[in-house]
Amino acid sequence: xxxxxxxxxxxxxxxxxxxxxxxxxxxxxxxxxxxxxxxxxxxxxxxxxxxxxxxxxxxxxxx
Amino acid sequence: xxxxxxxxxxxxxxxxxxxxxxxxxxxxxxxxxxxxxxxxxxxxxxxxxxxxxxxxxxxxxxxxxxxxxxxxxxxxxxxxxxxxxxxxxxxxxxxxxxxxxxxxxxxxxxxxxxxxxxxxxxxxxxxxxxxxxxxxxxxxxxxxxxxxxxxxxxxxxxxxxxxxxxxxxxxxxxxxxxxxxxxxxxxxxxxxxxxxxxxxxxxxxxxxxxxxxxxxxxxxxxxxxxxxxxxxxxxxx
Amino acid sequence: xxxxxxxxxxxxxxxxxxxxxxxxxxxxxxxxxxxxxxxxxxxxxxxxxxxxxxxxxxxxxxxxxxxxxxxxxxxxxxxxxxxxxxxxxxxxxxxxxxxxxxxxxxxxxxxxxxxxxxxxxxxxxxxxxxxxxxxxxxxxxxxxxxxxxxxxxxxxxxxxxxxxxxxxxxxxxxxxxxxxxxxxxxxxxxxxxxxxxxxxxxxxxxxxxxxxxxxxxxxxxxxxxxxxxxxxxxxxxxxxxxxxx
Numbered sequence: 001x002x003x004x005x006x007x008x009x010x011x012x013x014x015x016x017x018x019x020x021x022x023x024x025x026x027x028x029x030x031x032x033x034x035x036x037x038x039x040x041x042x043x044x045x046x047x048x049x050x051x052x053x054x055x056x057x058x059x060x061x062x063x
Numbered sequence: 064x065x066x067x068x069x070x071x072x073x074x075x076x077x078x079x080x081x082x083x084x085x086x087x088x089x090x091x092x093x094x095x096x097x098x099x100x101x102x103x104x105x106x107x108x109x110x111x112x113x114x115x116x117x118x119x120x121x122x123x124x125x126x127x128x129x130x131x132x133x134x135x136x137x138x139x140x141x142x143x144x145x146x147x148x149x150x151x152x153x154x155x156x157x158x159x160x161x162x163x164x165x166x167x168x169x170x171x172x173x174x175x176x177x178x179x180x181x182x183x184x185x186x187x188x189x190x191x192x193x194x195x196x197x198x199x200x201x202x203x204x205x206x207x208x209x210x211x212x213x214x215x216x217x218x219x220x221x222x223x224x225x226x227x228x229x230x231x232x233x234x235x236x237x238x239x240x241x242x243x244x245x246x247x248x249x250x251x252x253x254x255x256x257x258x259x260x261x262x263x264x265x266x267x268x269x270x271x272x273x274x275x276x277x278x279x280x281x282x283x284x285x286x287x288x289x290x291x292x293x294x295x296x297x298x299x300x
Numbered sequence: 301x302x303x304x305x306x307x308x309x310x311x312x313x314x315x316x317x318x319x320x321x322x323x324x325x326x327x328x329x330x331x332x333x334x335x336x337x338x339x340x341x342x343x344x345x346x347x348x349x350x351x352x353x354x355x356x357x358x359x360x361x362x363x364x365x366x367x368x369x370x371x372x373x374x375x376x377x378x379x380x381x382x383x384x385x386x387x388x389x390x391x392x393x394x395x396x397x398x399x400x401x402x403x404x405x406x407x408x409x410x411x412x413x414x415x416x417x418x419x420x421x422x423x424x425x426x427x428x429x430x431x432x433x434x435x436x437x438x439x440x441x442x443x444x445x446x447x448x449x450x451x452x453x454x455x456x457x458x459x460x461x462x463x464x465x466x467x468x469x470x471x472x473x474x475x476x477x478x479x480x481x482x483x484x485x486x487x488x489x490x491x492x493x494x495x496x497x498x499x500x501x502x503x504x505x506x507x508x509x510x511x512x513x514x515x516x517x518x519x520x521x522x523x524x525x526x527x528x529x530x531x532x533x534x535x536x537x538x539x540x541x542x543x544x545x
Contacts, residue, residue, distance in 0.1 A: 012347065012352040012353035012354065013352070013353075013354075014352065014353055014354030014418055017354060017357065017414045017415065017417055017418050018353065018354060018356055018357055018414075020414055021357045021360055021361065021410075021411040021414040021415065022338075022342075022357075022360055024407060024410055024411065024414075025360040025364060025407050025411060028403050028404075028406075028407050029334075029516065031403070032399075032400055032403055032520055033520065035399070036520045036523040036524050036527075037523060039523070039524055039527040040523050040524070040526055040527040040530075042527070043526070043527035043528075043530035043531045044530060044543055046530070046531060047530045047531070047539050047543050048543055051539070051540060051543065
């Protein structure tokens with residue numbers, strides 16, 4: 001059982017190419033999800049802060 | 064005494080073309096008052112082309128192989144530097160705004176500016192190209208081919224560059240950004256231009272590559288001024 | 301009737317609420333598709349007779365490459381819509397595409413490099429498709445850089461829109477480069493008109509990964525567009541409702 005799992009992990013000798021490739025893509029996906037959610041969170045905090053200061057949220061080009 | 068009516072000039076035959084011709088003449092005239100600006104890109108080209116034999120090898124036989132690439136990369140870099148003064152002065156003193164407000168076709172006026180710019184920078188580069196190639200070991204018979212390929216390529220590069228320059232019009236210290244935006248679009252020109260130059264240096268038939276290069280130049284002539292005009296209008300808003 | 305729908309699509313508060321509602325659906329659908337694709341690609345599908353187990357990189361490489369082009373097209377079309385009809389939401393969509401497009405393109409190049417090393421014997425080749433995919437990466441990075449360099453949001457939107465539209469020319473070049481030049485890449489076996497020439501047990505995980513990435517892209521787009529709209533909008537009322545919720 002263990003032997004065939006190790007064999008599977010070895011990917012027929014290509015392990016050091018296949019696993020980094022998958023790992024890289026999954027890491028990139030996780031990073032993208034994290035940064036997107038962080039951007040939204042920051043935007044919300046900024047909007048609340050602007051509301052609190054002026055009573056209306058100043059967009060970037062409000063005079 | 065001439066009757067009063069004869070003193071009033073009639074409308075030009077084709078207003079946009081006439082305005083374009085005037086802009087072309089103006090740009091050329093202004094540029095010749097500052098010859099330093101015209102000479103510097105050429106000087107840069109010469110210096111960069113010189114760096115390669117110093118850095119790689121002085122062996123003519125080996126230099127011949129890298130000659131097309133060196134000529135093209137140096138020409139590309141020199142063109143990028145020269146692009147800085149395409150719109151700079153007119154944007155500075157408000158002439159560009161006048162062009163946009165004039166009611167004339169901004170596309171034609173910007174095409175005229177780009178044409179003037181090519182005459183001042185691209186055409187001289189095209190002439191220096193064969194000289195650099197010769198210095199890098201190319202045979203004398205290759206001169207027409209090198210000249211033609213660099214000439215056509217520099218036309219395409221000037222037009223593509225005008226798009227980059229118009230996009231970065233409002234940006235402070237835009238030199239690097241201008242290069243970053245222009246180079247990806249210039250890569251096909253570089254690939255085929257260097258190929259044509261290489262074939263010319265090798266002595267084989269280069270008409271196919273030259274035709275592709277010409278097609279790119281034509282595409283640039285038709286589309287680039289439109290994009291540049293759109294971007295300039297946006298920047299001036 | 302069609303016009304009210306169109307007008308609603310251009311209204312930031314409507315899009316914000318719509319996006320907030322849709323995001324979980326797209327997010328979970330993406331998770332399911334990608335998980336299924338990974339299981340199918342890594343476990344269920346058989347080894348290739350030529351490349352052995354190493355070909356499995358295909359299941360992450362090809363979809364990221366397709367996505368890189370798809371994201372650019374979304375960015376370019378949104379830019380065009382924003383430029384022509386002056387719709388702010390469209391510009392917000394385009395702005396949200398830049399960084400994601402760059403990561404997809406970088407992943408495509410990196411996974412391609414990891415696949416090329418054992419199969420072609422080299423980590424990097426100046427192969428036409430690779431070159432133009434690299435150019436695409438430069439285009440995404442240049443787009444993001446241009447946006448960052450212009451302070452005025454409206455001008456940044458419109459100038460970068462022109463850049464995105466002008467750069468579209470690279471997309472067909474990438475796709476057809478394998479046909480126009482002698483390339484290490486094989487010619488299209490899936491993205492061509494007519495039946496794809498790949499066995500089903502390989503095709504299905506591949507398509508699942510592709511659709512999974514696409515759905516994920518939409519989900520993340522919905523999140524980022526909301527962030528963009530919040531930071532751009534002036535009028536108080538809808539932001540107040542949405543943010544206090």
